[in-house]
Amino acid sequence: MTLRLRDLQACFEGVIPSIIATASQDGIPNISYLSHVALVDDDHVALSDQFFSKTAANIRANNNAAVMLVDPRDGNQYRLSVIFEGALDSGALFETMAAELRASSAQLGMADVMRLRGVHLYRVASVEAVASPGAAIATSLPAANLHLGAAAMLAARISEASEIDAIVDAVLDGLRDNFGYANTMLLVKYPTGERLVTIGSRGYSWTGIGSEVAIGEATIGVAAAERRAVRISDMSRIRRFGAAIRASAADENHTRTIALPGIQDAMSQMALPMIAGGTLRGVLFLESAERLAFPKDVETALSIVASNAAAALALADNTSGNEQSLVTSQGNGALAGRPFSVVHHLFDDSVFIDGEYLIKGVSGRLLVHLLGLHLREGRADFTNREMRLSDELRLPDFKDNLETRLLLLRRRLEEKAAPIRLRRTGRGKLRLEMAGPALLESR
Amino acid sequence: MAGPDRNPIDAALAGFLESPVMIIVGSCDDGLLPQIARAAGAIVDRAKGGVDLVVSGWQWPQTIANVRRNGRLAVTFARPADYVSYQVKGRAAVIPASAAHRQCAQRYIAAMTETFVGLGLDRAVAASWLIDLEPQVLRLAIEMIFVQTPGEKAGRLLESSS
Numbered sequence: 001m002t003l004r005l006r007d008l009q010a011c012f013e014g015v016i017p018s019i020i021a022t023a024s025q026d027g028i029p030n031i032s033y034l035s036h037v038a039l040v041d042d043d044h045v046a047l048s049d050q051f052f053s054k055t056a057a058n059i060r061a062n063n064n065a066a067v068m069l070v071d072p073r074d075g076n077q078y079r080l081s082v083i084f085e086g087a088l089d090s091g092a093l094f095e096t097m098a099a100e101l102r103a104s105s106a107q108l109g110m111a112d113v114m115r116l117r118g119v120h121l122y123r124v125a126s127v128e129a130v131a132s133p134g135a136a137i138a139t140s141l142p143a144a145n146l147h148l149g150a151a152a153m154l155a156a157r158i159s160e161a162s163e164i165d166a167i168v169d170a171v172l173d174g175l176r177d178n179f180g181y182a183n184t185m186l187l188v189k190y191p192t193g194e195r196l197v198t199i200g201s202r203g204y205s206w207t208g209i210g211s212e213v214a215i216g217e218a219t220i221g222v223a224a225a226e227r228r229a230v231r232i233s234d235m236s237r238i239r240r241f242g243a244a245i246r247a248s249a250a251d252e253n254h255t256r257t258i259a260l261p262g263i264q265d266a267m268s269q270m271a272l273p274m275i276a277g278g279t280l281r282g283v284l285f286l287e288s289a290e291r292l293a294f295p296k297d298v299e300t301a302l303s304i305v306a307s308n309a310a311a312a313l314a315l316a317d318n319t320s321g322n323e324q325s326l327v328t329s330q331g332n333g334a335l336a337g338r339p340f341s342v343v344h345h346l347f348d349d350s351v352f353i354d355g356e357y358l359i360k361g362v363s364g365r366l367l368v369h370l371l372g373l374h375l376r377e378g379r380a381d382f383t384n385r386e387m388r389l390s391d392e393l394r395l396p397d398f399k400d401n402l403e404t405r406l407l408l409l410r411r412r413l414e415e416k417a418a419p420i421r422l423r424r425t426g427r428g429k430l431r432l433e434m435a436g437p438a439l440l441e442s443r
Numbered sequence: 444m445a446g447p448d449r450n451p452i453d454a455a456l457a458g459f460l461e462s463p464v465m466i467i468v469g470s471c472d473d474g475l476l477p478q479i480a481r482a483a484g485a486i487v488d489r490a491k492g493g494v495d496l497v498v499s500g501w502q503w504p505q506t507i508a509n510v511r512r513n514g515r516l517a518v519t520f521a522r523p524a525d526y527v528s529y530q531v532k533g534r535a536a537v538i539p540a541s542a543a544h545r546q547c548a549q550r551y552i553a554a555m556t557e558t559f560v561g562l563g564l565d566r567a568v569a570a571s572w573l574i575d576l577e578p579q580v581l582r583l584a585i586e587m588i589f590v591q592t593p594g595e596k597a598g599r600l601l602e603s604s605s
Binding site: 019021022023025027028029030031032033054062064065066067068070072073074075076077079081130131132133 | 467468469470471474475476477478479501502513515516517518519521526528530532565567568569570571572574576589591
């Protein structure tokens with residue numbers, strides 16, 4: 001059977017190092033490991049040019065080389081006879097490989113050290129399996145159709161949802177139900193911000209709602225900065241950024257930062273940019289304790305889902321507040337329960353309820369605004385529309401993201417079991433529910 | 444890494460080459476087409492400045508044929524846990540495997556398998572890379588040693604006897 005490069009997808013995941021052998025013009029061989037071999041098409045592979053000066057010198061004098069690839073699933077080895085065609089230092093292929101290198105180096109804290117100098121393009125003259133006693137050569141069938149079907153089901157689920165929280169739930173539940181990925185997060189980016197904020201997650205011991213990732217930081221931040229999918233198939237040597245991951249509630253009160261959720265033994269990660277209308281709306285993040293949990297064909301299928309989710313979220317955010325709705329004031333028994341304190345720190349709009357950190361920034365300002373109206377006017381029901389028109393909120397970039405900010409606030413209040421809750425009472429309407437009288441103080 | 448005894452292979456390097464490190468072997472034919480193979484164990488002869496590499500003649504016949512024809516050989520030794528690597532180059536001859544060579548290969552395969560298991564790899568996955576079927580020995584006279592650990596020093600000449 002003739003092997004095609006596309007049959008060897010798993011060999012290109014970078015789990016088991018590949019090998020390259022070259023020879024100088026006077027017949028002196030050279031052999032070294034390669035950090036990264038990329039599949040270009042059925043006739044070409046690309047190698048990153050980072051360190052290999054002898055290899056680079058040899059292939060310019062004698063353009064024949066041998067490459068050995070290893071399938072990380074079964075250890076099978078494949079021998080490629082390749083011919084050097086040229087070096088690239090720009091273009092789509094170069095940019096993709098450079099982004100992948102930046103992503104993995106960012107994980108190691110070496111983003112400034114590891115820079116892709118160039119990409120070497122090779123034509124593949126032959127592909128052969130290396131014989132191994134007792135080993136059957138795997139010829140796995142591409143599962144692309146399966147993934148495409150699952151992506152279609154998930155996209156349909158997202159299309160059925162019209163509210164922000166239903167869309168987020170459809171995405172995360174669909175990744176679990178249709179793809180079997182249990183540890184996932186959805187983060188959104190606000191137009192003026194340089195950070196992504198978690199608004200939904202599945203499969204972690206805490207939800208991390210409200211936790212933030214800087215653009216450019218680690219897998220999620222690099223996917224956002226580069227606006228391209230980032231996959232890591234074997235994290236065993238990658239130190240996680242996450243000393244902060246296990247932060248306790250006490251730390252949260254101190255740092256006013258919510259810890260990003262994570263699984264300690266993650267081996268694979270994938271971050272997919274969510275782009276709609278040419279704008280980055282957020283990042284969809286998946287991780288797994290398995291090696292190779294996110295092969296290329298899954299990335300392809302889920303890229304469609306990420307775009308679909310971005311469009312749905314953008315649409316929901318832009319239409320939710322356009323409907324007229326009336327303020328309907330109702331008593332909510334707030335005076336009956338135990339009093340609680342709400343402290344608003346003006347310098348960063350952080351809000352603490354009974355000494356427990358809740359949230360900061362725009363979402364914090366929103367809560368204080370609603371609470372202030374409640375205390376001044378005695379009403380508990382509000383509309384998105386009036387918030388958009390409010391001068392007091394003074395939010396320049398507010399318009400496009402009110403819904404996600406409210407969702408964040410609502411879910412964070414639930415997670416902290418706070419004595420204040422925000423309930424949706426209809427499209428563009430919400431109600432402040434309180435378990436007792438609030439003592440609001442601004443500092 | 445060269446020691447005070449001025450031997451091109453100092454004791455520390457010899458210890459490294461004989462330890463559970465992956466051994467990859469580069470050769471080329473008369474048409475300058477390179478070949479890749481793996482060795483299953485090494486025995487260093489410090490006095491002669493050489494190293495014997497056990498290679499499966501069954502799995503890597505082309506490499507054996509290349510060395511028989513022109514003797515040119517490059518071998519990289521790399522430790523999986525931290526990527527510390529050295530490349531040695533020189534002229535080699537193919538000789539039959541002795542009982543000592545066969546025992547070396549068996550010990551190497553056992554130790555290397557445990558190393559991979561310790562790094563979280565499946566025993567069965569590593570098995571294809573650790574083959575000593577129909578062993579042959581490439582007796583290499585080392586002419587050059589290079590530091591190959593990824594980074595700034597990669598490719599630097601460690602020691603030259605020529």
